Amino acid sequence: MGEQRSMTTATPTGSAAPEPLAPGFLAQQVLTDDEMRIFQAFLAQFLAEYRVNQSVDRLQLEWVGIYTAKIQQQLLLGNHEFVKMYDGMLQAQLRELKATKRLREGEKGGERQQSPCEWAAELVARYHREKAALEAQDAEAAKAASREAR
Numbered sequence: 001m002g003e004q005r006s007m008t009t010a011t012p013t014g015s016a017a018p019e020p021l022a023p024g025f026l027a028q029q030v031l032t033d034d035e036m037r038i039f040q041a042f043l044a045q046f047l048a049e050y051r052v053n054q055s056v057d058r059l060q061l062e063w064v065g066i067y068t069a070k071i072q073q074q075l076l077l078g079n080h081e082f083v084k085m086y087d088g089m090l091q092a093q094l095r096e097l098k099a100t101k102r103l104r105e106g107e108k109g110g111e112r113q114q115s116p117c118e119w120a121a122e123l124v125a126r127y128h129r130e131k132a133a134l135e136a137q138d139a140e141a142a143k144a145a146s147r148e149a150r
Contacts, residue, residue, distance in 0.1 A: 026062045031069055038069040052097075053104070060097040064090060 027039045042065045046052075052061055067090040074082040 024062070026059075027066050027069070030066060032073070035069040035073050038072050039065045042068050052101075056100050057097060060093055060100065063093045064097060067093065 024036070024039065024043070027036060031039055043061070046061060046065070052058055067086050071083050071086050071090065074086070
């Protein structure tokens with residue numbers, strides 16, 4: 001049997017600290033070689049475009065990559081029932097990945113995201129401001145026309 005590796009390393013203070021998650025640590029256990037190539041390509045592309053932390057985000061990203069690889073292989077085989085089942089799991093992981101990122105960073109790098117209710121209220125307020133401005137312009141134009149007609 002192979003030697004079991006410890007999942008901790010010693011810190012300068014002598015206490016044990018968890019090792020960082022190795023890329024693909026889950027995928028290596030559940031993917032075929034073909035699926036692993038898909039997974040690695042997906043992971044490389046995702047990490048090139050998005051910043052993720054190395055704990056919760058990375059774990060969720062692993063699952064997204066695993067589901068993506070499994071779905072792609074099953075699509076090629078025409079196994080649509082499998083694809084339908086895994087698509088739901090993929091969508092759930094994507095929602096979780098997005099939610100943890102929002103909680104940590106906000107929608108735009110730390111800015112608070114406007115709620116739909118706030119957006120609608122702002123839209124109504126802007127409409128009323130613009131309507132009042134147009135009515136004021138119309139009233140001013142009517143006064144000017146009245147003066148010219150005299």
